[in-house]
Amino acid sequence: MTKMVAAIFGSNISGGNTDKLLKEAIRGVEDAGCTVERIDIARHPVASCMQTFGCMTEPRCAIEDGFEKYFNILKKADGVIMASPVMTYGIPGALKSFIDRCQPFYMAKYYRQQPLIKPDHAKIRRMLFICIGGMDKDDIFTGPVLTAKAFSDIIDAKYADELLQNDMDRIGNIEKKPEVLAAAYEKGFALGKRIVDEREK
Numbered sequence: 685m686t687k688m689v690a691a692i693f694g695s696n697i698s699g700g701n702t703d704k705l706l707k708e709a710i711r712g713v714e715d716a717g718c719t720v721e722r723i724d725i726a727r728h729p730v731a732s733c734m735q736t737f738g739c740m741t742e743p744r745c746a747i748e749d750g751f752e753k754y755f756n757i758l759k760k761a762d763g764v765i766m767a768s769p770v771m772t773y774g775i776p777g778a779l780k781s782f783i784d785r786c787q788p789f790y791m792a793k794y795y796r797q798q799p800l801i802k803p804d805h806a807k808i809r810r811m812l813f814i815c816i817g818g819m820d821k822d823d824i825f826t827g828p829v830l831t832a833k834a835f836s837d838i839i840d841a842k843y844a845d846e847l848l849q850n851d852m853d854r855i856g857n858i859e860k861k862p863e864v865l866a867a868a869y870e871k872g873f874a875l876g877k878r879i880v881d882e883r884e885k
């Protein structure tokens with residue numbers, strides 16, 4: 685019974701707009717009664733997947749570079765928030781490498797049919813995706829959302845909600861959009877509350 689949410693931060697700008705939105709979502713999660721373990725992946729990057737396929741037979745990644753502690757947080761979590769800027773119509777490289785390293789979840793679930801997340805736990809796990817982009821275009825979130833949905837499926841955390849804000853190059857500071865910051869808080873709170881309700885029923 686963890687009531688813990690893993691918060692994965694994909695930008696390398698501490699105090700930037702992605703960070704501000706993630707902090708609001710975390711505040712919501714904590715107000716709802718959950719704890720949060722934040723993973724600042726750009727500050728502590730992991731190597732890319734080397735396709736040695738050790739995870740076809742073992743429930744872990746063969747590369748020893750500190751990834752395992754993040755992997756264990758993800759396994760334990762009752763919820764996940766992933767917050768990322770759009771970069772070149774996708775997500776930043778460090779975050780993508782982190783996601784690719786989660787292939788042991790995929791192999792366990794789809795190749796060996798022995799999911800790392802037990803069915804009772806999978807029923808609870810939800811993911812909130814926060815993503816911002818500079819351009820005032822509708823299609824900038826297509827790639828990031830597809831990646832986030834694939835990730836949520838692989839780690840058995842249902843893609844439950846998203847907060848997508850484009851046009852950041854013009855807006856500049858997200859604090860000019862208090863309604864978006866409020867939405868981050870509310871979505872974080874809803875994620876946390878659902879976990880508390882599930883765990884206490």
Ligand SMILES: Cc1cc2nc3c(=O)[nH]c(=O)nc-3n(C[C@H](O)[C@H](O)[C@H](O)COP(=O)(O)O)c2cc1C
Nearest residue numbers: 695700701702769770771772773817818819824852
């Ligand atoms: C290398 C790089 C590539 C980017 N590519 C895109 C892009 O393809 N589409 C877009 O809308 N914004 C793009 N952006 C803009 C960022 O998404 C935007 O500046 C965002 O607000 C950064 O958030 P942060 O300061 O919280 O990291 C890019 C920024 C960088 C640095």
